[in-house]
Amino acid sequence: MNILTNLTRMWLTRSTKPFIFKSEYDQQLPFETCSNLGLYVHIPFCKSICNFCPYCKVLYSKEISDTYIDHLIQEIHLVGNQCSDKKKVTSLYFGGGTPALVANRISEIINALNEHFIITDGIGLELHPDNVTVEVLSVLKNAGITKISIGIQSFQNKYQRILGRKIIDMNSIKRALHAVPFETVSMDFIFALPKQTFDDLKFDIDTAFSLGANHIAIYPLIDFTFTDSNVKAMPKKEKRELLDSITTYCLNKGYSRSSIWTFSSEPEAKYSSMTRENFLGFGCSATTLLYDQFKINTFDVAAYCKRIDQQMLPSSLTLRFTQRQRMIYWLFWTIYSTKLNSRDFEQFFGVPLQKMYGFEFWIAKKLGFLTENNGIYTMTLKGAFYYHYYENFYTLSYINKMWSIMRKEAFPDLIQL
Ligand SMILES: C[S@@+](CC[C@H](N)C(=O)[O-])C[C@H]1O[C@@H](n2cnc3c(N)ncnc32)[C@H](O)[C@@H]1O
Ligand code: SF4
Numbered sequence: 142m143n144i145l146t147n148l149t150r151m152w153l154t155r156s157t158k159p160f161i162f163k164s165e166y167d168q169q170l171p172f173e174t175c176s177n178l179g180l181y182v183h184i185p186f187c188k189s190i191c192n193f194c195p196y197c198k199v200l201y202s203k204e205i206s207d208t209y210i211d212h213l214i215q216e217i218h219l220v221g222n223q224c225s226d227k228k229k230v231t232s233l234y235f236g237g238g239t240p241a242l243v244a245n246r247i248s249e250i251i252n253a254l255n256e257h258f259i260i261t262d263g264i265g266l267e268l269h270p271d272n273v274t275v276e277v278l279s280v281l282k283n284a285g286i287t288k289i290s291i292g293i294q295s296f297q298n299k300y301q302r303i304l305g306r307k308i309i310d311m312n313s314i315k316r317a318l319h320a321v322p323f324e325t326v327s328m329d330f331i332f333a334l335p336k337q338t339f340d341d342l343k344f345d346i347d348t349a350f351s352l353g354a355n356h357i358a359i360y361p362l363i364d365f366t367f368t369d370s371n372v373k374a375m376p377k378k379e380k381r382e383l384l385d386s387i388t389t390y391c392l393n394k395g396y397s398r399s400s401i402w403t404f405s406s407e408p409e410a411k412y413s414s415m416t417r418e419n420f421l422g423f424g425c426s427a428t429t430l431l432y433d434q435f436k437i438n439t440f441d442v443a444a445y446c447k448r449i450d451q452q453m454l455p456s457s458l459t460l461r462f463t464q465r466q467r468m469i470y471w472l473f474w475t476i477y478s479t480k481l482n483s484r485d486f487e488q489f490f491g492v493p494l495q496k497m498y499g500f501e502f503w504i505a506k507k508l509g510f511l512t513e514n515n516g517i518y519t520m521t522l523k524g525a526f527y528y529h530y531y532e533n534f535y536t537l538s539y540i541n542k543m544w545s546i547m548r549k550e551a552f553p554d555l556i557q558l
Contacts, residue, residue: 146538149531153501154465160558162543166436166456172421173224175431179417180233180258182213182250183424184240185442188271192305193331193362193370195544197426197440198238209425209442210246212449214253216423219454221257231417232262241272241281248284263287263324265412271307273314278321288325290358290412296348297341300334303372311352318353327356327403327412332383333375334362339386346391346404355410358403359387361529363536367545381526388522400478401525401532413478418471418489425455426547433467435460437547444551457552464490468497473535476520476528483516 151157172178186201186209199205233254235247251264265288266281273291281289291314295301298308318326328349332342342359349357361384364374375383388398396404400413422429426440439445439457448455462470468490475481483494494502502518505511510524520528539558546553 146534150469153469153498154463156463156465158463158466160460160466160539162437162458162460162556162558164458164552164554166454166459167434168454169223170220170421170429170431170454171433172220172419172429172431173228175419177418178228178230179420180230180254180260181420181422181427182233182235182240182254183237183422183427183438184235184243185209185238185425186242187237187239188242188269193365193368193372195363195365195368195541196238197544197548199442201239201242205442206243207246208446210243210250212446213424214250215449216455217250217253217257219449219452220421220423221254224257227256228258230258230260230421233258233260233264235264235266235286237267239269239272240266241268241277244272244277244280244284247281247286251285265290265325267292270309270314273317275317275320278317278323282321282323287323288327288412289323290325290327290329291354293328293345293349294331295334295341296345300331300337300341303334304331311348315352322353325356325405325410325412326354327358327410328352328354330357330359331362332359332387333380334372335375337375337383339383339390342383342387343390346387350406355407356399356403356405356412358412360402361533363533365537365541365544367541367548377530384526384529385522388525398479401520401528417474429456430470433462435462435470437543439551440544440547441551457547458556465497472498476518479520479525481518483518 183197185198186206187198188201190198190200240247247266264286266286267290269292293309294304294306296309296311301308330345346357361380362372362374364370391404392398396406397408399405399411403413405411419432420430422438425438425442425445427438429436436456436459438455445455471486471489486494502511505524506513509521510527511518511520542558543556546556
């Protein structure tokens with residue numbers, strides 16, 4: 142697995158140099174000149190911990206979460222004060238963990254961000270199904286949240302049991318969503334669970350839209366080595382058949398595909414914290430992507446607060462990109478939206494896509510992964526499957542390695558991928 146990702150990395154970056162993450166970081170972040178900048182805030186608290194979940198999270202306690210948010214607001218000011226004028230940003234996403242657990246402090250965090258940034262495309266936040274009540278939704282809406290994403294996983298009891306999640310009360314979710322509407326209501330599902338069929342997923346998709354969702358995200362289960370999950374991922378062939386069937390079903394229903402895993406029933410319904418050219422991340426484990434660097438905050442809540450107390454950024458590791466590495470990063474996440482405009486590449490890097498990766502795009506067209514119309518590339522069903530297949534390798538060899546170290550060490554010296 143590692144051999145495949147290493148060879149691909151060497152080929153695409155035209156270098157044997159690995160991705161080197163070092164413990165150094167910039168206290169002054171060069172984001173003032175970044176265009177198309179997004180914001181991300183990580184809230185690492187959950188009422189119970191799911192054994193399949195790889196994200197940075199700890200058990201919720203009011204005391205710890207209040208202390209954390211006091212420090213988070215300080216981090217926002219530490220970074221925000223580096224900009225002389227208010228900086229225009231696209232979107233803001235709250236992820237976790239379960240940010241809705243701290244619903245009553247979300248407006249404070251947004252106010253702190255509003256002192257430094259002008260958010261133009263709305264604010265998204267993740268909820269656990271237990272948080273979908275009229276009371277919590279109203280607090281979030283009043284704080285300025287415009288998009289919500291609910292971690293359903295499955296509406297079927299048998300799969301909730303396999304995943305160790307609670308059975309979902311569909312009626313109460315429907316009532317709450319009806320009473321407090323949002324521009325985007327997204328629901329997250331996990332697919333490729335043992336013996337799962339297309340009919341199971343059709344039921345989940347139909348139920349989601351009938352309860353009030355206008356956007357769904359259906360991710361395959363990823364079996365991270367450091368989690369305690371004993372649920373095994375489905376074999377490749379079955380997974381591909383399921384992915385193709387779900388996609389064809391959604392497209393025939395008239396839903397549009399907004400990324401490899403997401404479909405929307407209304408054009409304005411969007412929820413994606415990944416497909417942005419540059420972003421600033423705040424909180425434990427949050428990442429920041431700028432023109433020439435990628436940095437990751439510490440995963441450790443106590444170490445995070447300690448750094449902020451010293452008026453230092455809680456950055457744990459920084460990767461300084463070579464130009465080709467940055468291009469690969471850009472291409473990987475842009476094509477995730479299933480569409481890529483070669484003019485956007487040229488605008489971002491100042492050099493034509495054709496000149497840098499003409500051969501690779503020619504092959505991808507020949508293999509039937511992409512189609513092209515006037516410099517706009519669109520991913521085919523086959524391309525989407527192989528992207529997923531490769532993403533799975535990438536996740537297991539890169540993200541799995543990095544997160545398994547970051548969970549154990551607050552500030553590792555060096556990670557090479
Ligand atoms: C931060 S959680 C969503 C909000 C809330 N904490 C919850 O669980 O309902 C993000 C989503 O990641 C997905 N996820 C977590 N672990 C996963 C795994 N091992 N493979 C695929 N998706 C996973 C789940 O669908 C989950 O809803
Ligand atoms: S899936 Fe959601 S609730 Fe479960 S541990 Fe992960 S972040 Fe927490």
